[in-house]
Amino acid sequence: MRPFQYIRAPSLSETSKLTAGEDALAIAGGTNLLDLMKLQVETPALLADINRLGFSEIEDTDDGGLRLGALATNTETAVHPRVRADYPVLARAILAGATQQLRNKATNGGNLCQRTRCFYFTNIDQPCNKREPGSGCGAIDGIAKLHAVLGTSDQCIATYPGDMAVALSALGAVVQISGDKGERSVPVRDFHLLPGDTPWIENVLEAGEIITGIILPAPVGGTQIYRKVRERSSYAFALVSVAAIIELTDGKFSRADLAFGGLAHKPWHDPRVEEVLLGQHPSDALIDKAADILLEDARGYGENDFKIPLTRRTLRAVLTQATEDAA
Amino acid sequence: MSDTITVNGTANPLPDDPRVSLLDFLRHDIGLTGTKKGCDHGQCGACTVIVNGIRINSCLTLAAMHEGDSVTTIEGLGTPDEPSALQRAFLEHDGFQCGYCTPGQICSATAMLEEIAAGWPSDASESLEGHIVTSREEIRERMSGNICRCGAYANIVAAIEEVAAGGQS
Structure with missing residues (x-):
């Protein structure tokens, strides 16, 4: 792992300032980020630890929905009584992913931001337009068993690997984002982007922005x-x-x-x-x-x-x- | 809050280098080598420890992120003279060959039985809200984060099954 400066973020606004730079990243659960740092796929100069900022609550919204704190773990979310009763597709999706040890540490915000598991992305000796723009795509005409069949480009055929976000998309959930320009909300369906000519841009988060929560609409029947x-x-x-x-x-x-x-x-x-x-x-x-x-x-x-x-x-x-x- | 991390009841200063994983902190910095480094990427589970009552992969977290936390490792679960119920059951059922994955298996299973007691469902659970029967299928699913390359799974499951059926000591 390359050396980095570690700072425990004191506040949300300070986090925005700390992570606005290109070489800075926020760390929550860290289960994907630290893995990528060991592989030197990610080499941040600064890590802002946001684990003690709060927003880990899971609470009812005024219209009968549920707000999932970005720092609530995947496990806390899947076992929450209301998630199990009213949003079983979400509980099932989370429980179908990873292992109990990983779900116990991984957070909801981090889960949305997890990177692809494309072998060419995670191996720094291979070409990858996502990791190193312009280096080519090893997966096209390469080992592509796990790769995408919809929305691909000639630059990248990687998949978003998660399960939780698939359920959130079906549920019509909304991502709450905070940054130095204030707060905004983006539907989960619009949060992730297709690779196009910029496969390194995977979602709508801008520098200094972090996810603070996910809003589930009031439960529906069916x-x-x-x-x-x-x-x-x-x-x-x-x-x-x-x-x-x-x-x-x-x-x-x-x-x-x-x-x-x-x-x-x-x-x-x-x-x-x-x-x-x-x-x-x-x-x-x-x-x-x-x-x-x-x-x-x-x-x-x-x-x-x-x-x-x-x-x-x-x-x-x-x-x-x-x-x-x-x- | 102090800048220490408590391991098996003893407070230890945090490492100076933020790159130190909780796993390396346990093994290298404070000499508790019971916790094992297998893949170092969260895929094998050999490094499983219990932090504030929750099982995690100690390889995929930084020691610096655990200021004030309480960690339990295999050394904190029992001793050769006074093994925990699971440690004894693994011996009785021969739940290993080489033994490298065993500390992770036992830490993982210890926390897993608490999760079942708390009513947490798994991917193998019929119902998300009903009573959980600690079946072999449930144990296998819940232990899927702990790999045994010798393939001692049948005996590992038998050991856990016995403790689950008999209640925890």
Whole structure:
């Protein structure tokens, strides 16, 4: 690990000043950041420890929703009585990720900011446009089994690796951000960015900004499912995952909030998929039509070609299960 | 708050170099070598310790981040003469071959039984809110952060199962 200056951030405003510089980073749980610092993928000159700043509470909002403090751990969130009762898709998504030891340390804010696990990104001897702009992408025509099939660019085909944010996308959650210019709120669906020509810019956070909380809207009815397909039964990243909140009224889809993990540089949400389902009776033909729309622009890179049919089948499995649960 | 970190009941000064992981602090700075360094990247669980009652990977956290915290390592759970229930069960069930992962396995399992007692669900739990049956499936899922390269899993699970069934001493 390269030497760095360690400062315990005394306040939120001081954190903004400390982390406004290019070589400065905030550290919370640190489970991803310290791993990357050991690999010298991250080499900050200054680390601002924000763990004692507060905003670790999980509390009811005035409109019946729930505010998850950015510094609440993944475990504290998954085991919270209201998360378990009202947002089971979120509890299930968190519990499907990492290990208990990691979830005990990882925070909600840090989880949103975690970096891709692309092998070329984490190996400093390999080319990677995300880590070293202009060096090329090793994954295109390389080892690309875990890589993206939607929203890729000729610069980067990495995936956003997390599970929690996929559920937050389906739930329509909002990220609260604080910086030296004040506070702002960004929907989770808009928080992460596609790689385009700037794969090193992964989310909308600007220098000096940190996440302070995540707002869950008031709970809705229906069946909530998080289905994660992976290569072993525990402690593996998603090949494909589906977060679903499904409601049927008079036998027709009246709610079909869907988000997908493992497919892109961000949790994937496509409103056209929901539109084609709403107001219709569930059927194999309808689900196929939804999958056609979802995967219209999907592109495999050899090793990850399987993700395209796997996504279709996982979507079918989730919608079939949700329909049966609702019946 | 003092600039110390308490390990197994004893206060120790924090390291001067902020790069020191909690794992290296335990092993190198204060000589508690029971905690093991396996992968050093949070993938194997050999470095698992209990901080303020919660199990974490000590390799993926800086000692400097734990000012005022209370850490329990394998040395703090029991002694050869007075082993903890899990330490005894691992011996009885031969829950290891080389033994390198064992301190992490036992620290992890110790905290895991507390998590079950607190009603925390896992990915293997049928219900998020119901009573948790400490089945083999639950134990395997909850212990998935502790790798045993010798493959002593069957006996590790048996040891934990026995302690879970008999209550903790």
